[in-house]
Amino acid sequence: MPRHVKFLRRLVVALCTSAVFALAAFAQTDSAIQNFNSSSAVAYVYVASGNQNIKALLQLPTGSSLRFPDRLSELASLRAWE
């Protein structure tokens, strides 16, 4: 991989991670909210997205759809505590 490609890759990563900088409250705009019982989940799925959100999702057992619960993430903007 040429050097300029590596720099480009790093730039992309930098932009992506910068997008995670300010995490706002969980937005519910990407999928319908569904009722769920978290005790039946087999995994928690966290997706950082460029619109300053972390989507927190529940994966239910095989045969079920991924769930987008409405209150898994109650993040305000991340802040430095030092």
Place this chain on the structure above:
Amino acid sequence: MGVNPKYLFLTDEVYIYSLSIAPDGSIKQVASINAQQFNSGGCGGPANLFLDRTGTTLYDVDFNQNCSGDDDAFQFFSVDASTGELSYLGVTAATWSYWEPLSFIGNNKYAYGSECSEYSDIYGFQRNDDGTLSVLNINPPVPTAPKGYSYCPNQMVADSANHIAMALTPENGYKSSQYTPPPQLATYIADSAGNITTKSTRFNMPKTAIPTITDIAMSPSGKLLAVAGLNGLQVFHFNGSKPLTHYTGLLTKDQIDQVYWDNDNHLYAISQPSGKLFVYTVTPASVSQAPGSPHKIAQPQNIVVLSK
């Protein structure tokens, strides 16, 4: 992002944030640390978070460590299990090669990574009892590529034993061509001293249908390897020290940027340009897309999965 059973870790290239994970999966910030202050040149900062297999040590790529623009290192932080706070432990030497997250083999003692740039490299570290890393003096062999090419090791991942899957992309200098042979998948094995060897050859390594690979991920069972790239996603049978074998064709033709498995046979794949999260149920005997997949997610950048 990085995750262990209690905490989710994020970085903005200055700070690393610790978020607690409640039993219902909800997350809340509990700590942060300025990791950039440990960047010796003050030009770079933390990126590409990953943890050891026990989740007790958090690592990052400390990019631009010497302000030369191309020297990166690995930083290490201990994780306070009760508070989520991170304590700085140290940093490796900086080189051009250290960029991709390391992958720990099952003994959690050795970790490996690779670099495919104008300097291709395969490197390894010993994880010491305190979580710090010491570089291994290894010189792993690379199979002989088709005539006129050399293999560039651009992705690798370990299983929970002592095997490593590695994507080897044929390269011919800086020239690219539609006739360039496709990447192939090798398997390596680590010995008790951390040396890794392979019996893979260009004749027994399966070829991918993905010319440009972006990520690979080993299933928790160690029986399947997901391969993601600019033109889709494939799954191969991983057979330990024996050659990998073909399993699926392209499961999607969308660009896939990152893949992750859970412990319940689900394979997650995000596509940044198409804004989708794909979910598949994959076992060595069957493959199906989960109901509702793909899910629309605006600008997905990074994914981690915590199996319950």
